[in-house]
Amino acid sequence: MKNLSIPPPADQGLDQTLRPKTWQEYIGQEKIKRNLRVIIDASKKRGEPLEHLLFYGNSGLGKTTLSHIIAQEMGASIKMTSGPAIERAGDLAAILTNLSDGDILFIDECHRLNKIIEEYLYPAMEDFKLNIIIGKGPMASTMELPLPHFTLIGATTRVAMISSPLRNRFGATFQLSFYGSEDIEKIIQRSAKILNVEIESDAVKLISQRSRFTPRVANRLLKRARDFAQVEGQGLITENMAKKALELLEIDEAGLEYGDRRILETLITKFEGGPVGLQTLAAATSEEQDALLDVYEPYLMQLGFMERTPKGRMATKLAYAHLGIKYKGNQNLL
Numbered sequence: 194m195k196n197l198s199i200p201p202p203a204d205q206g207l208d209q210t211l212r213p214k215t216w217q218e219y220i221g222q223e224k225i226k227r228n229l230r231v232i233i234d235a236s237k238k239r240g241e242p243l244e245h246l247l248f249y250g251n252s253g254l255g256k257t258t259l260s261h262i263i264a265q266e267m268g269a270s271i272k273m274t275s276g277p278a279i280e281r282a283g284d285l286a287a288i289l290t291n292l293s294d295g296d297i298l299f300i301d302e303c304h305r306l307n308k309i310i311e312e313y314l315y316p317a318m319e320d321f322k323l324n325i326i327i328g329k330g331p332m333a334s335t336m337e338l339p340l341p342h343f344t345l346i347g348a349t350t351r352v353a354m355i356s357s358p359l360r361n362r363f364g365a366t367f368q369l370s371f372y373g374s375e376d377i378e379k380i381i382q383r384s385a386k387i388l389n390v391e392i393e394s395d396a397v398k399l400i401s402q403r404s405r406f407t408p409r410v411a412n413r414l415l416k417r418a419r420d421f422a423q424v425e426g427q428g429l430i431t432e433n434m435a436k437k438a439l440e441l442l443e444i445d446e447a448g449l450e451y452g453d454r455r456i457l458e459t460l461i462t463k464f465e466g467g468p469v470g471l472q473t474l475a476a477a478t479s480e481e482q483d484a485l486l487d488v489y490e491p492y493l494m495q496l497g498f499m500e501r502t503p504k505g506r507m508a509t510k511l512a513y514a515h516l517g518i519k520y521k522g523n524q525n526l527l
């Protein structure tokens with residue numbers, strides 16, 4: 194399975210350079226920030242490690258960044274891993290026993306933890322102990338390993354796939370939502386400063402409109418526009434430069450990329466607008482189901498171009514209008 198929430202290496206470097214390090218730099222998501230500050234202050238006052246936290250929301254919305262800021266605020270070290278990376282109980286034991294009191298363990302894609310590892314995690318999260326089974330068959334015995342009082346921060350793009358016993362062991366759960374255009378504009382301006390590039394305010398607006406309401410995408414587009422402006426222009430990102438860079442990337446006015454448009458087109462031309470099941474749509478578009486669920490659909494639904502109904506995916510009237518295809522009413526619904 195492709196790892197969808199980890200960006201390609203070029204963007205990983207960009208992520209780190211542009212990653213906010215303080216609450217002030219972390220733009221938007223005000224309610225979450227307020228809540229987290231209270232939780233952090235309270236645990237500091239009690240002199241206790243932070244309770245376990247779960248963040249969910251699309252890739253690139255700032256879950257990893259938040260976790261780093263929390264670690265900084267708590268004066269704690271943070272260790273990063275991901276659900277699929279922890280394959281055996283031994284892997285988990287090695288990670289947990291290497292932590293110190295108050296440390297933060299960040300598990301990205303925690304919906305992809307296997308069931309056996311999850312079972313080991315429950316007592317680790319609740320009672321800070323690990324029950325290791327030594328030997329096999331009738332000779333097997335359990336050894337209880339005490340663990341430091343760590344904080345687990347789980348991040349996921351698919352909260353519904355997290356089993357309820359695991360979900361219940363988090364002290365608080367936060368959903369990161371898509372960003373408003375004002376916040377995305379601020380993020381682009383901040384990133385431009387760090388990248389040391391000048392950008393016109395109209396270009397900021399243009400990039401913001403097409404960045405899928407997502408900071409990581411906004412930063413990626415800014416970087417492409419900067420490359421373009423450096424090669425084709427004087428280095429200043431004008432609206433025209435940004436427009437040309439976006440055209441080259443085939444990103445349209447709604448922020449749809451080629452892949453998004455192909456999914457909508459398939460839905461409309463092959464399936465008369467739907468409803469069509471996820472599996473069928475994935476097969477018809479040669480996309481993985483995970484990519485449809487995690488990457489394409491959240492944004493298409495946010496724009497109101499697609500609906501998920503009990504019978505399957507449907508293209509909306511707005512999607513027809515966006516693609517310039519005449520809507521004759523959905524015959525499948527009659």
Ligand code: ADP
Pocket residue numbers: 198207208209211212213218219220221222251252253254255256257258259348380408409412
């Ligand atoms: P996730 O873990 O949800 O996939 P990240 O935390 O890695 O997302 O964020 C991706 C990048 O987007 C970060 O490196 C950072 O540059 C930028 N970013 C995310 N959230 C914010 C924010 N609230 N303010 C400013 N930049 C942000």
